[in-house]
Amino acid sequence: MSQTVRAEFMLQTRGVQRDLGAFVVAARFSRDGRSVAFSVGDGTVRLVRLSELSDWREVQVHDGAGLALAPDGDSGFVSGGDDGALRRVTGDGSVSDIARFGMKWVEQVAAHALDKGRGLIAASVGKMVHLFDETGKKLKEFTHPSSVTGLVFDTKGKRIAASHYNGVTMWFVAAKTDTPRKLEWKGSHTGIAIHPEGEAVVTAMQENALHGWKLPDGQHMRMSGYPAKTEALSFSKGGKWLASSGADAMVLWPFFGGGPMGKAPIELAGGDGVICTQVLCHPKEDLVAGGFTDGLVVVADIGSSRILPIAPPDHGPVTTLAWSPDGTRLAIGTETGFAGVMDFARR
């Protein structure tokens, strides 16, 4: 990127930004695409309607910090916090308990929408994953050998995968008897992504590397060379690429043509020596958003490697990115409390 001329950052002209005053833990859009929520380290969730971008509503949800956020129903959210609470926040800002787990943290939350308004909510508390239906009724508990560090549903909501020490456990959500598939690899796995077509599971590892298993055969994949820990993993639409943070560029591994084994990844928006902390692929196009430790946010076209600058490198490490379901908006949050919503919609 240019060293002398400061690029124009689109957030300043086509977006809205706020200082939320505390660590922005997660941003998520509602499933109806009408609002976005930011979970913040002061225990609040900030709700923003996309039709009224200047109106940021503050809802107190946790006595402590929020740790995880996921969409719920059409317009609401579920939030886990370090107060041991798993809570529901409706689109109009009312809050209710789904479950409370005492002093244990609710560290991971995942949600999946089934048809006819039904849905699944999963939350990890230590080694346990608790599964609820859309009403908050407890369906199941899954136990793991150590604390769960990443939790993800597959595209159809049939399986849920959890990362932990020494591998991943995949559970069939509706199975009568719980005999999980165990994907094993020694070490501490700290995050997880599942291929949208179910062809692979990939984890981030403590030793600045990724580990993966091809499905269904379980063949191992190892992707290394990262200077820092990978905090974010994201498959592109259809699963052609796996984007990852942890290097001084967005690193994208090809999951086609025999890859990623034996193939080099492509690197986007690199060259400044600043570590990428967040990546998120666009829901419709071969685009990827990336956030860096200095607050820089860009969107890159994977095909052409063209870079669109979104937010300037002024706001501390980027901690979260979220695309709206239709891909016309991008939400951004950083460690220093900066939050923004970028509008890509045609005017």
Next chain:
Amino acid sequence: MADTTTDTTALIPVTVLTGYLGAGKTTLLNRILTEQHGKKYAVVINEFGELGVDNDLVVDTDEEVFEMNNGCICCTVRGDLIRIVGGLMKRRDKFDGIIIETTGLANPAPVAQTFFVDEGVKAKTRLDAIVTVVDAKHLPARLLDSNEAADQIAFADVIVLNKTDLVTPEELAAVEAQIRAINKFAVIHHTQRAAVAIDEILNRGAFDLQRVLAFAPEFLSGDDDHEHNEDVRSLSFEVEKPIDPEKFNAWIGALLQDKGPDLLRTKGILSYAGEDRRFAFQAVHMIADGDFIGPWKDGDPRVSRLVFIGRNLNRPQLRRGFEGCVVD
């Protein structure tokens, strides 16, 4: 591109409290928390704790140790602490320190190594000191029936020798001698009901390279006469001639690689040839850290000192090795 903004706020100090069940760890913890010091601490406890802990911010955790895949066989790390430190940093309400209480049988090495190995943890916190609470009456029996009791003493920067009212002066002297045989360098406080001034426990800077040998009051006093090789003991060495950095790095690197599992803690202040600053060195098992600290004071003898606490220490071999690092 604009300059990267760096966080200049001080790193959050972390105090590790170890000690056997019943030694008085939780009593000490509650004493720290209830004393009027106007400070806020995040307390990390495990679910098998003896007593309730009275604090606003208590995190209940399972001690989850894993081995790093870095070719270092004794490099074990507490993954739960990595997540907890990351989570605590998200809170708006900041705190002045973190106190980690370990289970009675815990080996302190994984806790300590977590603060050397994980970049995210290192970026936000610093290990301040390992404080070990021991029971004056029951320590001799604990030393006989487990390795952990000796490990906890060996790793300690501060030892709270508690329940002194339950032993005779002769027994107390004997138990202190046992502690000193293992760890000559820790500060020992005699207490009843874990009554010790908070500033003797917190903010010690024991892992600060600047103060790496500050806890060695008896450094030059007589060397130990304890010769059971299976036991943990401490040895100290000094050389007067300047050290050749290349020779030292080659020797200590090979030594830590080879004997790392037996070397619990290693610390030293070195006088490198042609260098006016002191070089400070420390290691926990195989994980080492070193840097130049302030200049030698005028008039002070430029003597290089090295301390080992561990098992199966071969004094003549270590002495020859260290002496072999001087410039020709």
